[in-house]
Amino acid sequence: MKISVCGKGGSGKSTIVALLAKEARDRGYRVLVVDSDESNTGLFRMFSFNNAPVPLMELVGGKRSLQRKMGQPNILKGTSIKTSQIPEGYWMGKDGLMLVSIGKILQSLEGCACPMGVLSREFLKKLDLQEDEIAIIDMEAGVEHFGRGVETSVDSVLIVVEPSLESIEVAKKINDLAKGIGISNIWAVLNKMASDDIATKVNGALKRHGIHVVGRLNFDTGLFESSIDGKILAEGKVVEDIREVLDSILSQVTK
Ligand SMILES: Nc1ncnc2c1ncn2[C@@H]1O[C@H](COP(=O)(O)OP(=O)(O)O)[C@@H](O)[C@H]1O
Ligand SMILES: [Mg+2]
Structure with a gap:
């Protein structure tokens, strides 16, 4: 399964x-997390890794070189890439969990993020997963990545929806775009819900648009507080909730 996690910024x-x-790693899956958000710098901290991996962008000669190669069919060498073939330094990992990063925007006036979208698409397309492997992609905010065709290389899309009109609107757009390119599995997960009434309201709005909700996480103060230190502290209800989300996803996924 290659699952792209999308939604509004900050959702x-x-x-x-x-x-x-x-959660997937704890169940015995080998998990590859693909950081495809060029503006995100701290994903490695959430896994308690000391450093971020060297971006795959460097493997293909950096952004300028990639910009020149963008139209070419084989940006990444070979017909397929197994997780075991990702060169050392370009992944961080331990205990069945690997993190790779596509590329980052580090300077002003660096140019647009298109090359990174193209590289994400090509990497995910060639990524050859084993039966016990799952790839989870941390996508950039919004819908631009659809324009770059990144989702043509995944089989599932999980839309994160927080309780705001803007987040619901982005979810609708993502659902339509994902449907339009024939993605088989499109789900939403409600996040940061502060009450049952709010969850019912957001759920209703998504349902009216034909979006299938696979679960709900409430606003969790511990989770929020830990994020200020770049960490993830998940205890109690939120752990149960994410378990349910993964259960639903695994029971519904079709290739
Ligand atoms: N269920 C939740 N409860 C409380 N805070 C949350 C929850 N989910 C996310 N957050 C907080 O919201 C902020 C944005 O989350 P983040 O995962 O970085 O969003 P995104 O990757 O969509 O930009 C962070 O401070 C994070 O800790
Ligand atoms: Mg993020």
Whole structure:
């Protein structure tokens, strides 16, 4: 399964990627987390790794070189990439969990993020997963990645929805775009819900648009507080909730 975690900025994509990845790893899956958000710098901390991996962008000669190669068919060498073939330094990992990063925007006036979208698409397309492996992609905010075709290389899309109109609107757009390119599995997860009434309201809005909700996480103060230190502290209800989300996903996934 290659699952792209999408949604509005700040809705909780990285948090849910980290929680889902740890839960899947604890169940015996080997998990590859793909950081495809060029503006995100701290995903490695959520897994308690000391450093971020060297971005795959460097493997293909850096951003300028990739910009020149963008239209070419084989940006990444070979017909397929197994997780065991990702060169040392370009992944961080331990105990069945690996993290790779596509690339980052580090300077102003560096140019647009298109090359990174193209590299994400090519990497995910060639990524050859084994039966016991799952790839979870931490996608950039919004919908631009659809324009770059990144989702043509995944089989599942999980939309993170926080209780705001904007987040619901982005979810609708993502659902339509994902449907349009024929993705078989499209789900939403409600995040940061402060009450049952709010969850019912958001759920209703998504349902009216035909979006299937696979679970709900409440606003969790411990989780929020730990994020200020770049960490993820998941205890109690939130652990149960993410378990349910993964159960639903695994029971519904089709290739
Ligand atoms: N269920 C939750 N309860 C409390 N805070 C949350 C929850 N999910 C995410 N957050 C907080 O919201 C902020 C944005 O989350 P993040 O995962 O970085 O979003 P994104 O990756 O979508 O930009 C962080 O401070 C994070 O700790
Ligand atoms: Mg993020």
